[in-house]
Amino acid sequence: MELKNPFRYGAPVEAASFCDRAAELDALTGRMRDGIHAFVLSPRRYGKTSLLLEALRRHRKAGGRGGYANLLLCTTEAEVAGVVLTAVAREVLRPAGKARRGLEHVVRHLRVAPTVEFAPDGKVTFSLLPATGAERWYEVLEDAVALLERAGERRPAALALDEFQQVAEIGPKGLGGAFKALADQARGTSLVFSGSRLSVMERLTRARGAPLLGMGETFDLDVVPEDEMSAHLVARARQGGKRLTRSVARSLYRRADGVPNDVQWLAHAAFEAAGEAIDEAAVDDGLASIVRRQAGFFAERYESLAPSQQRIVRELARSPREKVYAKAFLDTVMVANANAVTTALRALTEQEIVRRHGRQWRLASPFFRAWLLDSLGS
Numbered sequence: 001m002e003l004k005n006p007f008r009y010g011a012p013v014e015a016a017s018f019c020d021r022a023a024e025l026d027a028l029t030g031r032m033r034d035g036i037h038a039f040v041l042s043p044r045r046y047g048k049t050s051l052l053l054e055a056l057r058r059h060r061k062a063g064g065r066g067g068y069a070n071l072l073l074c075t076t077e078a079e080v081a082g083v084v085l086t087a088v089a090r091e092v093l094r095p096a097g098k099a100r101r102g103l104e105h106v107v108r109h110l111r112v113a114p115t116v117e118f119a120p121d122g123k124v125t126f127s128l129l130p131a132t133g134a135e136r137w138y139e140v141l142e143d144a145v146a147l148l149e150r151a152g153e154r155r156p157a158a159l160a161l162d163e164f165q166q167v168a169e170i171g172p173k174g175l176g177g178a179f180k181a182l183a184d185q186a187r188g189t190s191l192v193f194s195g196s197r198l199s200v201m202e203r204l205t206r207a208r209g210a211p212l213l214g215m216g217e218t219f220d221l222d223v224v225p226e227d228e229m230s231a232h233l234v235a236r237a238r239q240g241g242k243r244l245t246r247s248v249a250r251s252l253y254r255r256a257d258g259v260p261n262d263v264q265w266l267a268h269a270a271f272e273a274a275g276e277a278i279d280e281a282a283v284d285d286g287l288a289s290i291v292r293r294q295a296g297f298f299a300e301r302y303e304s305l306a307p308s309q310q311r312i313v314r315e316l317a318r319s320p321r322e323k324v325y326a327k328a329f330l331d332t333v334m335v336a337n338a339n340a341v342t343t344a345l346r347a348l349t350e351q352e353i354v355r356r357h358g359r360q361w362r363l364a365s366p367f368f369r370a371w372l373l374d375s376l377g378s
Contacts, residue, residue, distance in 0.1 A: 005272060006240035007233075009265035012049040019232040019260065021051050024219055028055040032158035032190045033064060037183050037216030040194040041201050043355050043364065045261035046221050048194050052160045055192075065152035067091040072163035077171060077178075078128040081140040085114060085126045088144040088159065092151040093124060109147050111139045141182050149188045158190040165200040176204045176211030183215055191216075199349060223258035226250060233267055243277040252283050257366045265290065265367075291371045298371040301353070308335050309344050313363065316354060317372040320362035 013019075031038045032055060042048040049070075056066040069087035074080045089106050103116065103124065114126040128137060148157045167175035183191050193212065195201035205212045223229075230249035237244035252270060256262040269286030270278050291298075302310060311333040315321065321329060324345065325338040335341055345361065348354040355364045363369045 003241045005268055006236040007264045007268035007271055009261050009268055012053050013047075013264070018050055018054050019224055019229055021047065021054075021221075021224065024051060024221065025055055025058070027217075028052075028192070028219060029058045029062075031217060032056070032059045032066065032192065033062065033156045035156055035186075035188050035190050037186075037191045038193070039201070039205050039212070039216055039218040040192060040221065041198060041205075041218060042196060042221035043198060043259075044196040044352055045259050046196075046223065047260040048196065048221055049162055050260075051221065052162060052192065052194055056158065056160060059156070059158055063155050065091055065148055065155060065157040067148055067159045068162065069159065070162045071166045074166055075170065076130060077134065077137045077175065078130055078132040080167065080170065080175065081132070081137040081144075082114065082125075082127040084159070084161070085110075085140055085144045086124070088148045089124055089126060092147060106147065109150070110143045112136050112143075114140070138178055138182075141178070142185065145182060145186050145189050145191075149186075152188070156190070157188055158192060160192040160194060162194045163196065164193040165195040165197040165204070168200050168204055174204075174211075180211045180215065183212070197350070197352075199346075224260050224263075226253050226258065229253050229258070229260070229263060233263070236267070237271065237278055240271060242271060242274055248279055248283065251280060252278075255283065255287065255366060257362070259366070262366055287367070287370060290367050291374065294367055295371060298368050301368070302372070305348075305353075306344070308333065308340065309348055311335075312341070312344050313348065313353065314372060314376065316361055316363050317369045317376070320357075320360040322359050322361070324361055 028038060028040070028051065040048050040052060053068065056068055059066045067087040067090070069084045071080060071083060074083055092106060093103070107113070112128065112132065114128055117125045117127070119125070128140060145159065148159060151157070161179075167179065179191070179193070193205070195204075204210055205218065207213075230246055230253055233249040233252065234244050234246055252266055253263055256266045266283065266286055269290050270282045271286075273285035273289065274282035302313070305313065315329070315333055323329060324341055330337070330341065333341070335344070345354060349356075352364050353368070354361055363372075
């Protein structure tokens with residue numbers, strides 16, 4: 001029988017696939033328990049959603065109530081309110097089989113009547129009419145949080161709002177102020193705001209005049225440390241029936257820049273390429289297979305960039321840079337001045353093509369970097 005690949009990527013992980021984050025997990029679960037608001041910030045693919053879901057699982061196991069709302073696809077105030085209400089209602093109505101019987105309890109506590117849909121598995125989804133006015137959709141948010149608190153009674157309640165940066169794009173001024181008012185009213189609920197577009201989240205939480213400034217504790221997620229992740233890779237490979245030494249696991253970790261999702265992705269590909277043992281040759285083959293499958297996407301992404309951005313990306317592929325405003329770098333990428341570099345890096349950061357790690361600028365994806373280097377013959 002073919003061995004099942006034990007590595008998971010591309011979606012939040014849980015249980016055995018969840019690696020480390022012990023300190024952050026304990027702290028975040030504690031904030032949920034104590035009704036303290038929090039912010040979870042990280043670049044995409046660093047595992048923030050996995051952390052949120054694992055914290056909610058532990059919070060519920062300890063007797064608390066916890067809803068999870070992903071705001072990524074929201075484009076209007078009414079959609080935000082509908083997604084938040086759905087997250088709360090599903091928590092209140094758990095297990096799903098009791099949804100129809102408990103629906104009246106939910107609706108009775110709402111000032112605005114929503115549209116209700118049931119999926120075949122019994123899960124309920126709430127939505128509001130697009131024309132719902134500002135005061136009305138905000139009432140839905142207030143009622144949703146109150147409903148979660150009421151369902152928890154004396155137990156602690158938490159509501160995780162993932163991809164929260166999306167609210168900055170909605171309405172003429174964004175919805176940061178609305179959620180600040182909501183957080184001020186949430187007496188027994190911990191609101192956990194999580195976002196992956198760091199420049200936007202900074203404007204919402206840390207910049208001068210930010211609507212959510214000083215409202216809660218911030219968790220800045222970095223990569224999982226090399227020792228912890230390499231040990232995890234060795235253990236998972238063993239569970240899948242293949243050998244992986246700690247030295248090869250460390251090499252794999254570094255080639256994926258330590259980014260949790262990308263480490264798991266490369267480990268998955270290396271597991272597929274390996275025989276009885278995952279060695280350096282299997283890691284090479286795994287990396288080549290990822291780059292080959294993603295080549296079309298990478299080419300389109302590169303071609304969409306302005307020429308100056310392409311030159312900057314090529315240089316960062318060759319080596320991460322700290323002194324991007326030095327004359328040597330400006331001459332290499334053929335830009336007139338530091339302002340041009342700043343503009344290009346800002347655009348590339350917004351597109352999640354480059355990121356700043358510590359004092360160095362580098363490409364956000366190790367696989368895009370490998371494709372570029374291969375294309376450049378480096």
